[in-house]
Amino acid sequence: MTTTTPVIELTERARTQVRHLLTSTPGTDGFALRIGVETGGCAGYTYNLSLVPGAEAEDAVYGQDGFDVVVASSVAHLLRGMRVDYAETLTSSGFTFTNPNAKSSCGCGSSFGASDAPERSEADALLRERVEEAMAEIRPFLQGDGGDAEIVAVLAGGGQPGSAEVHMKLTGACGSCSSAGATLSGVIEARLKELLPEIGRVALVS
Template sequence: MFAMPGTPPVTITPAAAARIAQLMAGKNAYGLRIGLKKGGCAGMEYTMEMAETPAPNEAVVELDGARVIIAPMAQMFLFGTEIDYETGLLEQGFRFRNPNVTDSCGCGESVNFAPIEGARPAN
């Protein structure tokens, strides 16, 4: 919907692909749907859920048996994002390296984006 022809809206690292494939197998799901919702300190939060099938106009990115489904309204905000999976000493989880983020909260759970040119402010 908002992607450039021949360019996926997001990229998936091999570590993220391995974890997504594990989650898909455990839930017998088609893929991991990623979206955005209003919330958090900075204004927007990423959402993730296992999905049985993509909906119309959702973008699907595949790597090594893993599928990421991007909700239509999230595509413009996620374009160019790298999705990684990191395991550290104290925590593990998905990391979004999103070039469209202009601000994030201190804990890193929510983000903010530059206003979209031509968009009307919400009332």
């Protein structure tokens, strides 16, 4: 556990909301806020916030007013310089993220893409080339109906069968079609899995 100068900024609204959660959630007295990332989402990674009893051995700890923020050292570089806010509107409320490390982002506001390691980036790029080659075979079927598909992100996973993910956005007639999900699963996903067995999931990005 390493206590260090905060490199993740929480606005006053965010800190107030975290303190509210800590005081209103039974059994969380003295807990910390863990901020992390997980593989997945629309653009490659999703933010993950949770209340935890404390830091683990390899965590970086950032002291706040009344609580600590803990971040796993293995992902701290993905979050360095990030600003966390809390927003409320007439229709929704939640934490928002402004991350200078994000190379791409999604409209959902909680997903981003980043190159976290040369090895990972190379593996993703190599698989993306193979996905592009496979899509060259699939696209004529989509384009015949006035549609197409855009590759948003490719996550190579561990190289084992079913460990990789491809995130796609349907465009043209496919994007506005009520059966877009069926097009994705019945045409694109089925063929990609057949051609590239390492792909376990093809997700639709709106």
